[in-house]
Amino acid sequence: MREHQESGFLQSMICFGGVIMIIIVGLLWLEISLHSLMLIALIWVACHSISLGFRFPEIKTAMISGIEKGLGAIFIFFLIGALIAALIESGTIGGLIYYGLDILHPSIFLPAGLVLCSLMSLATGTAWGTIGTLGVVLMGLGDALGIPLPLIAGMVVSGASFGDKMSPVSDTTNLAAMSAGTDLYSHIRSMLYTTVPTYVICLIIYTFIGLNYSVHTISAQELIDLKQYIAIEFWIGPLTLLPLIVLLGLSLKRAPAEVSMLGSVATAIVLAVVIQDRSISEVLNSLNSGYKANTGLESLDVILTRGGMQSMMWTMSLALLALSLGGLLDRVGFVRVLMSGLLIRIKRAATLMTATIGAGIVANMSMGEGYLSIIFGGQIFKKSYEEHNLKKHMLSRTLEEGATLSTTLIPWTTSGAFVTGVLAISPLDFAPWAFFNYINPILSIVLAYIGFGIFRNRK
Numbered sequence: 129m130r131e132h133q134e135s136g137f138l139q140s141m142i143c144f145g146g147v148i149m150i151i152i153v154g155l156l157w158l159e160i161s162l163h164s165l166m167l168i169a170l171i172w173v174a175c176h177s178i179s180l181g182f183r184f185p186e187i188k189t190a191m192i193s194g195i196e197k198g199l200g201a202i203f204i205f206f207l208i209g210a211l212i213a214a215l216i217e218s219g220t221i222g223g224l225i226y227y228g229l230d231i232l233h234p235s236i237f238l239p240a241g242l243v244l245c246s247l248m249s250l251a252t253g254t255a256w257g258t259i260g261t262l263g264v265v266l267m268g269l270g271d272a273l274g275i276p277l278p279l280i281a282g283m284v285v286s287g288a289s290f291g292d293k294m295s296p297v298s299d300t301t302n303l304a305a306m307s308a309g310t311d312l313y314s315h316i317r318s319m320l321y322t323t324v325p326t327y328v329i330c331l332i333i334y335t336f337i338g339l340n341y342s343v344h345t346i347s348a349q350e351l352i353d354l355k356q357y358i359a360i361e362f363w364i365g366p367l368t369l370l371p372l373i374v375l376l377g378l379s380l381k382r383a384p385a386e387v388s389m390l391g392s393v394a395t396a397i398v399l400a401v402v403i404q405d406r407s408i409s410e411v412l413n414s415l416n417s418g419y420k421a422n423t424g425l426e427s428l429d430v431i432l433t434r435g436g437m438q439s440m441m442w443t444m445s446l447a448l449l450a451l452s453l454g455g456l457l458d459r460v461g462f463v464r465v466l467m468s469g470l471l472i473r474i475k476r477a478a479t480l481m482t483a484t485i486g487a488g489i490v491a492n493m494s495m496g497e498g499y500l501s502i503i504f505g506g507q508i509f510k511k512s513y514e515e516h517n518l519k520k521h522m523l524s525r526t527l528e529e530g531a532t533l534s535t536t537l538i539p540w541t542t543s544g545a546f547v548t549g550v551l552a553i554s555p556l557d558f559a560p561w562a563f564f565n566y567i568n569p570i571l572s573i574v575l576a577y578i579g580f581g582i583f584r585n586r587k
């Protein structure tokens with residue numbers, strides 16, 4: 129077996145720092161395509177790997193290993209693209225917008241949308257499913273009401289992240305508990321100490337921001353026109369909500385996310401053919417290429433022309449590059465060396481919790497996948513939490529606050545790319561408005577240094 133040199137702390141710092149600089153400088157200053165930057169970063173890390181004795185076949189194997197770990201996310205990309213197209217074909221999204229225009233006034237749109245996304249994500253256990261369905265509807269509805277799209281996207285991501293983080297049927301919630309070696313409900317109870325105060329703060333912020341848009345109500349005539357064009361394009365009735373009911377029902381029965389989405393897609397296809405008078409070939413083709421609206425009202429066409437598996441190809445290709453990079457960084461051990469160098473300097477429980485949150489963010493930036501970051505954090509920090517006599521659910525809580533909440537805010541992670549593909553807006557634009565995702569970890573760190581919500585094992 130070929131011997132490899134172990135990366136030193138300095139080389140690990142240079143390698144990982146170079147990856148971050150390539151992406152940040154290239155993206156924000158030089159405005160280079162994110163895909164090109166990820167490829168350059170991959171070559172940069174490969175060169176460092178070769179200097180440690182790794183050969184090309186080993187580097188390629190490490191990249192493939194990274195992709196394999198994220199294949200579940202790739203399948204979801206395809207299903208979400210098909211689901212969005214099917215929900216438009218069936219009139220589900222059109223119906224939700226139609227009814228929503230009567231119910232959601234601009235002044236309450238943001239807090240109401242936050243609660244709706246939270247409840248759906250809490251029930252289904254999937255932030256992606258919430259963003260890909262209810263999020264798409266709220267983007268169209270909010271745009272019609274004159275609310276900026278980055279603000280709407282930030283609200284949607286905040287609500288979806290809250291539900292995904294707190295749901296007992298969420299994969300990230302279960303994974304964090306498993307990685308820390310604690311039981312699921314101890315993990316959820318521990319998160320209440322920081323998550324509930326954060327959620328109340330966000331609800332207040334969105335309420336105050338929403339009041340600024342109370343004067344932006346569209347005119348009665350514009351409202352009538354918009355609803356008329358929707359009614360011309362689709363048959364609107366309670367039955368059009370059936371695909372969402374199927375999605376929610378299967379999720380509540382703890383069916384896998386893929387099964388829930390396929391059930392919803394199948395229901396939507398039947399409704400599109402039977403109720404919306406679409407041919408089966410048109411509907412099935414739109415699952416691939418997306419729905420193409422031609423209502424005669426440009427603003428409505430922009431809202432409804434979306435979906436399809438092809439619309440997720442930008443997202444998928446970026447995710448494959450990010451996962452390849454993450455697999456290589458993990459195999460060579462650059463990030464692990466950096467974290468180990470920091471751990472020996474930590475003396476306080478609050479500092480350890482802060483380091484765990486920060487490591488989750490760093491792992492997301494390097495490995496591009498929240499699942500990998502949670503597992504990585506559990507492996508790196510478990511012993512240190514035991515040495516500080518902290519309960520295991522303290523580790524699981526900070527894993528979520530770092531890895532789960534930051535992944536959607538980083539453009540090159542699978543979650544960041546997913547939101548870009550579905551909502552057609554970059555994390556660089558909506559991140560300032562996703563209050564929950566960065567207030568929660570900040571509040572957790574502040575409370576830790578105050579000494580609130582820290583639980584220790586009895587000696």
